[in-house]
Amino acid sequence: MKLKIKNISFSYDSIEALKRVSFETEEGRILGIVGPNGSGKTTLLKCINKVLKPEEGVVFLDDINLAILNQKEIAQKIGVVPQLSFRLPFTVFDTVLMGRFPYIKRLSREKKEDFDIVDECLNLCGISHLAERLITEISGGEYQKVIIARALAQRPEVFLLDEPTLHLDINHQIELLELLKFLAQKKNLIVIMVSHDLNLSARYSDKILILKEGKIYQAGLPEEVITHQCIKEVYGIETEIIRSQITNSLNIIPVSSAKR
Numbered sequence: 001m002k003l004k005i006k007n008i009s010f011s012y013d014s015i016e017a018l019k020r021v022s023f024e025t026e027e028g029r030i031l032g033i034v035g036p037n038g039s040g041k042t043t044l045l046k047c048i049n050k051v052l053k054p055e056e057g058v059v060f061l062d063d064i065n066l067a068i069l070n071q072k073e074i075a076q077k078i079g080v081v082p083q084l085s086f087r088l089p090f091t092v093f094d095t096v097l098m099g100r101f102p103y104i105k106r107l108s109r110e111k112k113e114d115f116d117i118v119d120e121c122l123n124l125c126g127i128s129h130l131a132e133r134l135i136t137e138i139s140g141g142e143y144q145k146v147i148i149a150r151a152l153a154q155r156p157e158v159f160l161l162d163e164p165t166l167h168l169d170i171n172h173q174i175e176l177l178e179l180l181k182f183l184a185q186k187k188n189l190i191v192i193m194v195s196h197d198l199n200l201s202a203r204y205s206d207k208i209l210i211l212k213e214g215k216i217y218q219a220g221l222p223e224e225v226i227t228h229q230c231i232k233e234v235y236g237i238e239t240e241i242i243r244s245q246i247t248n249s250l251n252i253i254p255v256s257s258a259k260r
Contacts (some may be wrong), residue, residue, distance in 0.1 A: 008057035032205030079151030099153030141172030
């Protein structure tokens, strides 16, 4: 299974947010998308998910043009973990059950299969013990796992995540990204993750795409694109980059502004 994005462009009125963006990624792998504020990261996710309609370009899932699908069909193929979501006093189980809505016909109710899928997703995300808790009463890290489980209940082929570790402490950040890595491989998911954290992106992404001013500046393996010169040109800072002897991943240490 491959996701192919070809020449996607999008503007907010007269402001170009994306300019002929093209790339592809495949199942079982995590694509990390990084870049400064306003570089088009969230807009790109919304164009893939058909929340926004590109001015030009196309998104293919294998040979399927996603533009021909309705939103219910899109929801059966793409699960989304948004940057912000509101908490209403539903139980964890009922929140994850909402992920089954794309499969439930109008005026119909959930079936045993739907409940079984929710149980499976809760178990995969390690939150079965929270099933009867209200989502207003659990921690931020636990809540983020609930939202991942809800998206997983859609039985998607693609996972889109916008800043999934935002506002989480370092323990929950690592735990969440380990979970995403596990799910990508266990369920053969295509995972696309937007993040501002270069260190976590370099560690957990199989490939990294760097956006700058709505264009792809660099794309490739972390060690290919996370370089002193690239970060200086994209972010305007000088850095020290070292490789961890424990994780073998790159660690990016900001040193000073390159704009001085």
